[in-house]
Amino acid sequence: MKILLVFAHPESRSLNGALRDVAVQELRTQGHEVRVSDLYAQHWKAAVDHADFPPLPPDTRLKVAGASKQAFEADALTGDVKAEIEKLLWADVLILQFPLWWFSMPAILKGWVDRVFAYGFAYGVGEHSEKRWGDRYGEGRLSGKRAMLIVTAGGWQEHYSARGINGPIDDLLFPINHGILYYPGYDVLPPYVVYRVDRLDEGAFAPIAQGLRERMRTLATTAPIAYRQQNGGDYLIPGMQLRAGLGDPHARGFALHVSHEDAVEAELNLDAAE
Protein backbone atom coordinates (compact mmCIF):
# COMPACT_ATOMS: atom_id res chain seq x y z
CA MET A 1 0.00 0.00 0.00
CA LYS A 2 0.92 3.68 -0.22
CA ILE A 3 0.91 5.54 3.08
CA LEU A 4 1.10 9.25 3.90
CA LEU A 5 2.06 10.16 7.46
CA VAL A 6 1.47 13.80 8.40
CA PHE A 7 3.69 14.66 11.35
CA ALA A 8 2.99 17.69 13.54
CA HIS A 9 5.53 17.96 16.34
CA PRO A 10 8.13 20.74 16.61
CA GLU A 11 10.91 18.47 17.89
CA SER A 12 12.24 15.45 16.02
CA ARG A 13 14.17 14.30 19.12
CA SER A 14 10.86 13.67 20.91
CA LEU A 15 8.72 10.69 21.75
CA ASN A 16 6.62 11.67 18.75
CA GLY A 17 9.72 11.68 16.57
CA ALA A 18 10.71 8.25 17.85
CA LEU A 19 7.21 6.86 17.26
CA ARG A 20 7.14 8.29 13.75
CA ASP A 21 10.40 6.48 13.00
CA VAL A 22 9.02 3.24 14.42
CA ALA A 23 5.88 3.52 12.28
CA VAL A 24 7.72 4.40 9.08
CA GLN A 25 10.30 1.65 9.56
CA GLU A 26 7.66 -0.99 10.25
CA LEU A 27 5.59 0.06 7.23
CA ARG A 28 8.64 -0.09 4.95
CA THR A 29 9.62 -3.47 6.38
CA GLN A 30 6.14 -4.64 5.38
CA GLY A 31 6.85 -3.50 1.83
CA HIS A 32 4.67 -0.40 1.82
CA GLU A 33 5.61 2.91 0.21
CA VAL A 34 5.69 5.71 2.77
CA ARG A 35 5.80 9.46 2.40
CA VAL A 36 6.01 11.85 5.35
CA SER A 37 4.72 15.41 5.48
CA ASP A 38 6.71 16.88 8.37
CA LEU A 39 4.81 20.11 8.83
CA TYR A 40 7.38 21.88 11.00
CA ALA A 41 10.22 20.89 8.68
CA GLN A 42 8.14 22.16 5.74
CA HIS A 43 7.51 25.47 7.58
CA TRP A 44 3.84 24.86 6.90
CA LYS A 45 1.76 28.06 6.73
CA ALA A 46 -1.08 27.57 9.20
CA ALA A 47 -3.47 30.48 8.70
CA VAL A 48 -5.97 30.58 5.84
CA ASP A 49 -5.84 34.01 4.25
CA HIS A 50 -6.25 35.92 1.01
CA ALA A 51 -2.86 34.75 -0.31
CA ASP A 52 -4.13 31.16 -0.41
CA PHE A 53 -6.36 32.01 -3.36
CA PRO A 54 -4.27 33.47 -6.19
CA PRO A 55 -7.26 33.90 -8.55
CA LEU A 56 -8.86 36.33 -6.09
CA PRO A 57 -8.00 39.96 -6.96
CA PRO A 58 -6.17 41.71 -4.10
CA ASP A 59 -8.89 44.08 -2.97
CA THR A 60 -11.76 41.65 -3.34
CA ARG A 61 -13.59 40.57 -0.20
CA LEU A 62 -12.47 37.08 0.83
CA LYS A 63 -15.29 34.56 1.17
CA VAL A 64 -13.33 31.45 2.11
CA ALA A 65 -15.59 28.70 0.75
CA GLY A 66 -16.20 30.50 -2.55
CA ALA A 67 -12.55 31.41 -3.01
CA SER A 68 -11.51 27.85 -2.22
CA LYS A 69 -14.00 26.45 -4.76
CA GLN A 70 -12.84 28.84 -7.46
CA ALA A 71 -9.15 28.16 -6.88
CA PHE A 72 -9.57 24.38 -6.68
CA GLU A 73 -11.63 24.23 -9.87
CA ALA A 74 -9.07 26.36 -11.71
CA ASP A 75 -6.20 24.21 -10.39
CA ALA A 76 -4.89 27.49 -8.97
CA LEU A 77 -4.36 26.71 -5.29
CA THR A 78 -0.89 27.49 -3.95
CA GLY A 79 1.92 25.04 -4.62
CA ASP A 80 2.23 23.80 -1.05
CA VAL A 81 -1.48 22.94 -0.89
CA LYS A 82 -1.47 21.28 -4.32
CA ALA A 83 1.46 19.11 -3.26
CA GLU A 84 -0.44 17.87 -0.21
CA ILE A 85 -3.59 17.19 -2.25
CA GLU A 86 -1.48 15.17 -4.67
CA LYS A 87 -0.12 13.13 -1.74
CA LEU A 88 -3.63 12.52 -0.39
CA LEU A 89 -4.78 11.25 -3.79
CA TRP A 90 -1.66 9.05 -4.01
CA ALA A 91 -2.00 7.47 -0.58
CA ASP A 92 -4.19 4.48 0.27
CA VAL A 93 -3.82 5.30 3.96
CA LEU A 94 -3.49 8.66 5.73
CA ILE A 95 -1.98 8.81 9.21
CA LEU A 96 -2.10 12.02 11.23
CA GLN A 97 0.37 12.03 14.11
CA PHE A 98 0.34 14.76 16.76
CA PRO A 99 0.52 15.60 20.45
CA LEU A 100 -2.87 16.41 21.96
CA TRP A 101 -2.65 20.11 22.87
CA TRP A 102 -5.67 21.60 24.58
CA PHE A 103 -7.74 18.55 23.66
CA SER A 104 -7.22 18.95 19.92
CA MET A 105 -4.51 19.03 17.28
CA PRO A 106 -1.68 21.60 17.25
CA ALA A 107 -2.38 24.76 15.26
CA ILE A 108 0.03 23.80 12.48
CA LEU A 109 -1.93 20.62 11.76
CA LYS A 110 -5.28 22.38 11.99
CA GLY A 111 -3.86 24.78 9.43
CA TRP A 112 -2.96 21.86 7.19
CA VAL A 113 -6.60 20.73 7.33
CA ASP A 114 -8.00 24.24 6.92
CA ARG A 115 -5.87 24.86 3.80
CA VAL A 116 -5.57 21.45 2.14
CA PHE A 117 -9.18 20.29 2.56
CA ALA A 118 -10.41 22.58 -0.20
CA TYR A 119 -13.95 23.15 -1.41
CA GLY A 120 -14.63 20.74 -4.26
CA PHE A 121 -11.98 18.38 -2.91
CA ALA A 122 -12.88 17.58 0.73
CA TYR A 123 -16.18 19.45 1.04
CA GLY A 124 -18.75 20.85 -1.32
CA VAL A 125 -18.58 17.58 -3.29
CA GLY A 126 -21.55 15.86 -4.97
CA GLU A 127 -25.12 16.75 -5.74
CA HIS A 128 -27.91 17.64 -3.33
CA SER A 129 -31.32 16.06 -3.89
CA GLU A 130 -34.10 14.46 -1.91
CA LYS A 131 -32.01 11.31 -1.58
CA ARG A 132 -28.49 12.69 -1.24
CA TRP A 133 -26.97 15.61 0.65
CA GLY A 134 -23.71 15.79 -1.19
CA ASP A 135 -20.92 13.23 -1.02
CA ARG A 136 -19.81 13.42 2.58
CA TYR A 137 -19.69 11.33 5.74
CA GLY A 138 -18.50 8.08 4.22
CA GLU A 139 -18.63 9.19 0.60
CA GLY A 140 -16.47 11.70 -1.25
CA ARG A 141 -13.20 11.99 -3.09
CA LEU A 142 -11.24 10.13 -0.43
CA SER A 143 -13.61 7.18 -0.06
CA GLY A 144 -12.08 3.74 -0.38
CA LYS A 145 -9.05 4.97 1.57
CA ARG A 146 -8.27 4.51 5.25
CA ALA A 147 -7.16 7.02 7.89
CA MET A 148 -5.91 6.80 11.46
CA LEU A 149 -4.61 9.03 14.23
CA ILE A 150 -1.47 8.50 16.33
CA VAL A 151 -1.85 10.74 19.40
CA THR A 152 0.24 11.42 22.48
CA ALA A 153 -1.34 12.91 25.59
CA GLY A 154 0.21 14.26 28.77
CA GLY A 155 -2.73 13.24 30.96
CA TRP A 156 -3.67 9.94 32.50
CA GLN A 157 -5.75 7.39 30.59
CA GLU A 158 -8.31 7.39 33.45
CA HIS A 159 -8.86 11.12 32.94
CA TYR A 160 -9.92 10.31 29.36
CA SER A 161 -12.15 7.35 30.26
CA ALA A 162 -15.94 7.10 29.99
CA ARG A 163 -16.45 9.07 33.23
CA GLY A 164 -13.09 10.87 33.27
CA ILE A 165 -12.98 14.62 33.76
CA ASN A 166 -11.42 15.45 30.37
CA GLY A 167 -14.19 13.63 28.55
CA PRO A 168 -13.82 10.27 26.78
CA ILE A 169 -10.96 10.22 24.29
CA ASP A 170 -13.24 8.90 21.54
CA ASP A 171 -15.52 11.91 21.99
CA LEU A 172 -12.63 14.38 22.11
CA LEU A 173 -11.34 12.93 18.85
CA PHE A 174 -14.79 12.73 17.20
CA PRO A 175 -14.54 16.20 15.60
CA ILE A 176 -11.34 14.96 13.91
CA ASN A 177 -12.22 11.33 13.18
CA HIS A 178 -15.79 11.97 12.07
CA GLY A 179 -15.72 15.66 11.15
CA ILE A 180 -12.38 15.82 9.30
CA LEU A 181 -11.57 12.25 8.17
CA TYR A 182 -14.91 10.48 7.69
CA TYR A 183 -16.41 13.62 6.13
CA PRO A 184 -14.46 13.42 2.83
CA GLY A 185 -14.85 9.65 2.74
CA TYR A 186 -12.08 7.94 4.71
CA ASP A 187 -12.74 4.74 6.60
CA VAL A 188 -11.41 5.75 10.01
CA LEU A 189 -9.52 3.23 12.13
CA PRO A 190 -9.47 3.43 15.93
CA PRO A 191 -6.69 5.80 17.06
CA TYR A 192 -3.44 4.74 18.68
CA VAL A 193 -3.22 6.86 21.83
CA VAL A 194 -0.30 7.02 24.27
CA TYR A 195 -0.93 8.62 27.68
CA ARG A 196 1.23 10.28 30.36
CA VAL A 197 3.97 10.90 27.83
CA ASP A 198 5.76 13.50 29.96
CA ARG A 199 6.51 10.82 32.55
CA LEU A 200 7.65 7.93 30.39
CA ASP A 201 10.82 6.16 31.36
CA GLU A 202 13.06 4.15 29.05
CA GLY A 203 11.35 0.88 29.90
CA ALA A 204 7.95 2.22 28.92
CA PHE A 205 8.94 2.90 25.32
CA ALA A 206 9.39 -0.69 24.16
CA PRO A 207 5.78 -1.86 24.71
CA ILE A 208 4.43 1.41 23.23
CA ALA A 209 6.57 0.94 20.12
CA GLN A 210 5.53 -2.69 19.93
CA GLY A 211 1.85 -1.76 20.06
CA LEU A 212 2.39 0.78 17.29
CA ARG A 213 4.20 -1.77 15.11
CA GLU A 214 1.25 -4.12 15.53
CA ARG A 215 -1.15 -1.38 14.43
CA MET A 216 1.04 -0.66 11.39
CA ARG A 217 0.99 -4.37 10.47
CA THR A 218 -2.82 -4.45 10.62
CA LEU A 219 -3.64 -1.21 8.79
CA ALA A 220 -5.40 -3.10 6.01
CA THR A 221 -7.38 -5.46 8.23
CA THR A 222 -8.36 -3.45 11.33
CA ALA A 223 -12.11 -2.81 11.37
CA PRO A 224 -12.90 0.88 10.95
CA ILE A 225 -15.06 2.82 13.39
CA ALA A 226 -18.61 2.06 12.24
CA TYR A 227 -19.77 5.62 11.57
CA ARG A 228 -23.11 5.77 9.76
CA GLN A 229 -23.09 6.79 6.08
CA GLN A 230 -25.02 10.00 5.53
CA ASN A 231 -26.83 8.84 2.41
CA GLY A 232 -27.33 5.24 3.47
CA GLY A 233 -30.84 5.73 4.84
CA ASP A 234 -30.09 6.33 8.54
CA TYR A 235 -30.59 10.10 8.33
CA LEU A 236 -33.56 12.21 7.32
CA ILE A 237 -32.78 14.50 4.35
CA PRO A 238 -32.33 17.50 4.40
CA GLY A 239 -32.47 17.88 8.21
CA MET A 240 -29.77 15.18 8.58
CA GLN A 241 -31.07 13.96 11.92
CA LEU A 242 -30.76 10.29 12.82
CA ARG A 243 -34.08 8.58 12.18
CA ALA A 244 -36.23 7.77 15.21
CA GLY A 245 -35.63 4.27 16.49
CA LEU A 246 -32.00 4.14 15.37
CA GLY A 247 -29.21 4.19 17.92
CA ASP A 248 -29.10 3.07 21.52
CA PRO A 249 -32.18 4.71 23.10
CA HIS A 250 -29.98 5.84 26.01
CA ALA A 251 -27.20 7.18 23.83
CA ARG A 252 -26.65 10.92 23.52
CA GLY A 253 -24.36 12.97 21.38
CA PHE A 254 -21.57 11.54 19.27
CA ALA A 255 -22.17 7.88 20.17
CA LEU A 256 -25.41 7.92 18.17
CA HIS A 257 -23.40 8.17 14.97
CA VAL A 258 -21.65 4.86 15.46
CA SER A 259 -23.68 1.88 14.35
CA HIS A 260 -22.90 -0.99 16.68
CA GLU A 261 -24.72 -3.49 14.46
CA ASP A 262 -22.51 -2.36 11.60
CA ALA A 263 -19.47 -2.79 13.81
CA VAL A 264 -20.36 -6.42 14.47
CA GLU A 265 -20.99 -6.94 10.77
CA ALA A 266 -17.61 -5.44 9.88
CA GLU A 267 -15.89 -7.81 12.27
CA LEU A 268 -17.75 -10.74 10.74
CA ASN A 269 -16.70 -9.67 7.24
CA LEU A 270 -13.16 -9.39 8.44
CA ASP A 271 -13.29 -12.91 9.85
CA ALA A 272 -14.76 -14.16 6.59
CA ALA A 273 -11.99 -12.47 4.62
CA GLU A 274 -9.22 -14.12 6.58
Next chain:
Amino acid sequence: MKILLVFAHPESRSLNGALRDVAVQELRTQGHEVRVSDLYAQHWKAAVDHADFPPLPPDTRLKVAGASKQAFEADALTGDVKAEIEKLLWADVLILQFPLWWFSMPAILKGWVDRVFAYGFAYGVGEHSEKRWGDRYGEGRLSGKRAMLIVTAGGWQEHYSARGINGPIDDLLFPINHGILYYPGYDVLPPYVVYRVDRLDEGAFAPIAQGLRERMRTLATTAPIAYRQQNGGDYLIPGMQLRAGLGDPHARGFALHVSHEDAVEAELNLDAAE
Protein backbone atom coordinates in the same frame (compact mmCIF):
# COMPACT_ATOMS: atom_id res chain seq x y z
CA MET B 1 -16.36 45.69 33.10
CA LYS B 2 -13.24 45.11 31.01
CA ILE B 3 -13.70 42.89 27.98
CA LEU B 4 -11.20 41.27 25.62
CA LEU B 5 -12.54 40.06 22.28
CA VAL B 6 -10.21 37.77 20.34
CA PHE B 7 -11.18 37.87 16.68
CA ALA B 8 -10.07 35.15 14.27
CA HIS B 9 -11.42 35.78 10.78
CA PRO B 10 -9.25 36.72 7.79
CA GLU B 11 -11.71 39.21 6.33
CA SER B 12 -12.97 42.30 8.17
CA ARG B 13 -15.67 42.86 5.50
CA SER B 14 -17.36 39.63 6.56
CA LEU B 15 -20.35 38.65 8.65
CA ASN B 16 -17.85 37.97 11.43
CA GLY B 17 -16.43 41.45 11.02
CA ALA B 18 -19.90 42.96 11.17
CA LEU B 19 -20.83 40.96 14.27
CA ARG B 20 -17.59 41.97 15.96
CA ASP B 21 -18.45 45.62 15.36
CA VAL B 22 -21.96 45.09 16.72
CA ALA B 23 -20.60 43.44 19.86
CA VAL B 24 -17.91 46.06 20.49
CA GLN B 25 -20.30 48.95 19.91
CA GLU B 26 -22.94 47.52 22.25
CA LEU B 27 -20.39 46.84 24.98
CA ARG B 28 -19.03 50.40 24.74
CA THR B 29 -22.56 51.79 24.77
CA GLN B 30 -23.05 49.91 28.02
CA GLY B 31 -20.00 51.69 29.44
CA HIS B 32 -17.58 48.76 29.30
CA GLU B 33 -13.93 49.00 28.30
CA VAL B 34 -13.20 46.82 25.27
CA ARG B 35 -9.94 45.65 23.73
CA VAL B 36 -9.78 43.54 20.56
CA SER B 37 -7.05 41.10 19.61
CA ASP B 38 -7.50 40.83 15.84
CA LEU B 39 -5.27 37.84 15.18
CA TYR B 40 -5.03 38.25 11.42
CA ALA B 41 -4.32 41.97 11.72
CA GLN B 42 -1.65 41.16 14.31
CA HIS B 43 -0.10 38.55 11.96
CA TRP B 44 -0.33 36.15 14.87
CA LYS B 45 2.26 33.33 14.74
CA ALA B 46 0.28 30.11 15.03
CA ALA B 47 2.82 27.32 15.43
CA VAL B 48 4.50 26.59 18.77
CA ASP B 49 8.21 26.12 18.16
CA HIS B 50 11.65 26.56 19.68
CA ALA B 51 11.63 30.33 19.07
CA ASP B 52 8.75 30.72 21.53
CA PHE B 53 11.09 29.98 24.41
CA PRO B 54 14.04 32.39 24.37
CA PRO B 55 15.66 30.91 27.52
CA LEU B 56 16.08 27.57 25.72
CA PRO B 57 19.55 27.28 24.11
CA PRO B 58 19.34 26.79 20.33
CA ASP B 59 20.46 23.16 20.13
CA THR B 60 18.60 21.95 23.20
CA ARG B 61 15.81 19.45 22.69
CA LEU B 62 12.43 21.20 22.95
CA LYS B 63 10.09 19.74 25.55
CA VAL B 64 7.12 22.06 25.20
CA ALA B 65 5.63 21.91 28.70
CA GLY B 66 8.99 22.24 30.41
CA ALA B 67 10.16 25.06 28.15
CA SER B 68 6.87 26.88 28.64
CA LYS B 69 7.16 26.57 32.43
CA GLN B 70 10.73 27.84 32.42
CA ALA B 71 9.98 30.80 30.17
CA PHE B 72 6.80 31.79 32.02
CA GLU B 73 8.49 31.67 35.42
CA ALA B 74 11.40 33.76 34.13
CA ASP B 75 9.00 36.27 32.52
CA ALA B 76 10.84 35.42 29.32
CA LEU B 77 8.06 34.46 26.93
CA THR B 78 8.05 36.34 23.63
CA GLY B 79 6.58 39.84 23.53
CA ASP B 80 3.47 38.92 21.55
CA VAL B 81 2.55 36.19 24.05
CA LYS B 82 3.24 38.39 27.07
CA ALA B 83 0.99 41.09 25.63
CA GLU B 84 -1.90 38.62 25.30
CA ILE B 85 -1.36 37.30 28.84
CA GLU B 86 -1.46 40.88 30.11
CA LYS B 87 -4.79 41.40 28.31
CA LEU B 88 -6.22 38.20 29.78
CA LEU B 89 -5.28 39.31 33.28
CA TRP B 90 -6.77 42.77 32.58
CA ALA B 91 -10.11 41.50 31.24
CA ASP B 92 -13.09 40.49 33.35
CA VAL B 93 -14.61 38.78 30.32
CA LEU B 94 -12.95 36.97 27.42
CA ILE B 95 -14.83 36.52 24.15
CA LEU B 96 -13.46 34.27 21.41
CA GLN B 97 -15.07 34.93 18.03
CA PHE B 98 -14.45 32.66 15.06
CA PRO B 99 -15.96 30.79 12.12
CA LEU B 100 -16.34 27.06 12.77
CA TRP B 101 -13.90 25.42 10.34
CA TRP B 102 -13.85 21.63 10.32
CA PHE B 103 -15.83 21.57 13.56
CA SER B 104 -13.27 23.54 15.53
CA MET B 105 -11.52 26.90 15.64
CA PRO B 106 -9.33 28.22 12.79
CA ALA B 107 -5.63 27.36 13.09
CA ILE B 108 -4.66 30.94 13.91
CA LEU B 109 -6.86 30.90 17.03
CA LYS B 110 -5.71 27.43 18.05
CA GLY B 111 -2.21 28.84 17.81
CA TRP B 112 -3.19 31.70 20.08
CA VAL B 113 -4.32 29.15 22.67
CA ASP B 114 -1.32 26.87 22.16
CA ARG B 115 1.12 29.76 22.67
CA VAL B 116 -0.62 32.07 25.17
CA PHE B 117 -1.94 29.42 27.54
CA ALA B 118 1.49 28.84 29.06
CA TYR B 119 2.52 26.32 31.72
CA GLY B 120 2.23 28.01 35.10
CA PHE B 121 -0.35 30.42 33.71
CA ALA B 122 -3.18 28.33 32.21
CA TYR B 123 -2.01 24.82 33.11
CA GLY B 124 0.42 23.31 35.57
CA VAL B 125 -1.04 25.59 38.26
CA GLY B 126 -1.55 24.62 41.91
CA GLU B 127 -0.54 21.77 44.15
CA HIS B 128 -1.37 18.10 43.80
CA SER B 129 -2.46 16.22 46.90
CA GLU B 130 -5.05 13.67 47.99
CA LYS B 131 -7.67 16.41 47.97
CA ARG B 132 -6.60 18.55 45.01
CA TRP B 133 -5.31 17.81 41.54
CA GLY B 134 -3.94 21.21 40.73
CA ASP B 135 -5.99 24.33 40.14
CA ARG B 136 -7.92 23.50 37.00
CA TYR B 137 -11.48 22.95 35.81
CA GLY B 138 -13.14 25.82 37.59
CA GLU B 139 -10.09 26.96 39.54
CA GLY B 140 -6.89 28.58 38.34
CA ARG B 141 -5.43 31.94 37.48
CA LEU B 142 -8.43 33.00 35.41
CA SER B 143 -11.11 32.05 37.94
CA GLY B 144 -13.62 34.74 38.80
CA LYS B 145 -13.67 35.81 35.15
CA ARG B 146 -16.20 34.91 32.47
CA ALA B 147 -15.71 33.64 28.92
CA MET B 148 -17.95 33.09 25.93
CA LEU B 149 -17.76 32.02 22.30
CA ILE B 150 -19.29 33.78 19.29
CA VAL B 151 -19.34 31.22 16.47
CA THR B 152 -20.54 31.23 12.87
CA ALA B 153 -21.26 27.96 11.06
CA GLY B 154 -21.99 27.25 7.43
CA GLY B 155 -24.23 24.27 8.18
CA TRP B 156 -27.85 24.06 9.23
CA GLN B 157 -28.83 24.22 12.90
CA GLU B 158 -30.64 20.87 12.54
CA HIS B 159 -27.37 19.23 11.49
CA TYR B 160 -25.92 20.33 14.87
CA SER B 161 -28.94 19.25 16.95
CA ALA B 162 -29.14 16.42 19.48
CA ARG B 163 -29.49 13.78 16.74
CA GLY B 164 -27.94 15.80 13.91
CA ILE B 165 -25.21 14.22 11.80
CA ASN B 166 -22.47 16.70 12.72
CA GLY B 167 -22.97 15.99 16.41
CA PRO B 168 -24.59 18.39 18.89
CA ILE B 169 -23.03 21.85 18.87
CA ASP B 170 -22.55 21.78 22.64
CA ASP B 171 -20.50 18.60 22.31
CA LEU B 172 -18.46 19.93 19.39
CA LEU B 173 -17.63 23.02 21.45
CA PHE B 174 -16.96 21.08 24.68
CA PRO B 175 -13.22 20.70 23.99
CA ILE B 176 -13.07 24.51 23.77
CA ASN B 177 -15.58 25.52 26.43
CA HIS B 178 -14.57 22.92 29.01
CA GLY B 179 -11.04 21.99 27.88
CA ILE B 180 -9.67 25.46 27.05
CA LEU B 181 -11.85 27.97 28.94
CA TYR B 182 -13.13 26.21 32.06
CA TYR B 183 -9.74 24.52 32.53
CA PRO B 184 -7.86 27.67 33.66
CA GLY B 185 -10.83 28.84 35.69
CA TYR B 186 -13.26 30.80 33.52
CA ASP B 187 -16.99 30.62 34.13
CA VAL B 188 -18.16 29.74 30.62
CA LEU B 189 -21.35 31.25 29.25
CA PRO B 190 -23.46 29.47 26.63
CA PRO B 191 -22.11 30.27 23.15
CA TYR B 192 -23.79 32.55 20.62
CA VAL B 193 -23.96 30.49 17.44
CA VAL B 194 -25.15 31.65 14.01
CA TYR B 195 -25.93 28.96 11.40
CA ARG B 196 -26.08 28.86 7.58
CA VAL B 197 -23.98 31.96 7.36
CA ASP B 198 -23.09 31.45 3.70
CA ARG B 199 -26.77 31.88 2.76
CA LEU B 200 -27.75 34.89 4.85
CA ASP B 201 -29.62 37.68 3.11
CA GLU B 202 -29.78 41.29 4.25
CA GLY B 203 -32.97 40.75 6.21
CA ALA B 204 -31.44 37.97 8.25
CA PHE B 205 -28.71 40.14 9.73
CA ALA B 206 -30.89 42.40 11.89
CA PRO B 207 -32.28 39.70 14.20
CA ILE B 208 -28.85 38.06 14.49
CA ALA B 209 -27.30 41.38 15.47
CA GLN B 210 -30.15 42.01 17.88
CA GLY B 211 -29.61 38.64 19.55
CA LEU B 212 -25.91 39.38 19.90
CA ARG B 213 -26.58 42.80 21.43
CA GLU B 214 -28.85 41.14 23.99
CA ARG B 215 -26.08 38.67 24.89
CA MET B 216 -23.63 41.56 25.26
CA ARG B 217 -26.05 43.34 27.59
CA THR B 218 -26.37 40.24 29.80
CA LEU B 219 -22.72 39.19 30.01
CA ALA B 220 -22.65 39.76 33.76
CA THR B 221 -25.94 38.04 34.56
CA THR B 222 -26.22 35.08 32.16
CA ALA B 223 -25.88 31.80 34.07
CA PRO B 224 -22.68 29.96 33.12
CA ILE B 225 -22.67 26.37 31.91
CA ALA B 226 -22.74 24.34 35.13
CA TYR B 227 -19.52 22.36 34.61
CA ARG B 228 -18.47 20.46 37.71
CA GLN B 229 -15.47 21.77 39.67
CA GLN B 230 -12.64 19.26 39.71
CA ASN B 231 -11.80 19.68 43.39
CA GLY B 232 -15.35 20.15 44.63
CA GLY B 233 -15.91 16.51 45.58
CA ASP B 234 -17.59 15.20 42.42
CA TYR B 235 -14.44 13.46 41.13
CA LEU B 236 -12.27 10.73 42.61
CA ILE B 237 -8.64 11.86 43.03
CA PRO B 238 -6.24 11.05 41.37
CA GLY B 239 -8.21 9.05 38.76
CA MET B 240 -10.49 12.07 38.16
CA GLN B 241 -13.51 9.94 37.28
CA LEU B 242 -16.96 11.17 38.18
CA ARG B 243 -18.11 9.45 41.36
CA ALA B 244 -20.65 6.65 41.00
CA GLY B 245 -24.20 7.89 41.40
CA LEU B 246 -23.49 11.36 40.05
CA GLY B 247 -24.84 12.41 36.67
CA ASP B 248 -27.88 11.28 34.73
CA PRO B 249 -27.64 7.46 34.75
CA HIS B 250 -28.38 7.47 31.02
CA ALA B 251 -25.85 10.19 30.21
CA ARG B 252 -22.65 9.35 28.38
CA GLY B 253 -19.64 11.40 27.50
CA PHE B 254 -19.42 15.13 27.88
CA ALA B 255 -22.92 15.63 29.31
CA LEU B 256 -21.83 13.94 32.55
CA HIS B 257 -19.65 16.93 33.35
CA VAL B 258 -22.53 19.36 33.50
CA SER B 259 -24.36 19.37 36.81
CA HIS B 260 -28.02 19.98 36.09
CA GLU B 261 -28.82 20.49 39.77
CA ASP B 262 -26.19 23.19 39.81
CA ALA B 263 -27.74 24.73 36.72
CA VAL B 264 -31.11 25.00 38.42
CA GLU B 265 -29.44 26.46 41.49
CA ALA B 266 -27.62 29.05 39.39
CA GLU B 267 -30.90 30.12 37.82
CA LEU B 268 -32.50 30.43 41.25
CA ASN B 269 -29.62 32.58 42.46
CA LEU B 270 -29.98 34.71 39.38
CA ASP B 271 -33.70 35.16 40.06
CA ALA B 272 -32.94 36.09 43.66
CA ALA B 273 -30.36 38.62 42.52
CA GLU B 274 -32.74 40.44 40.22
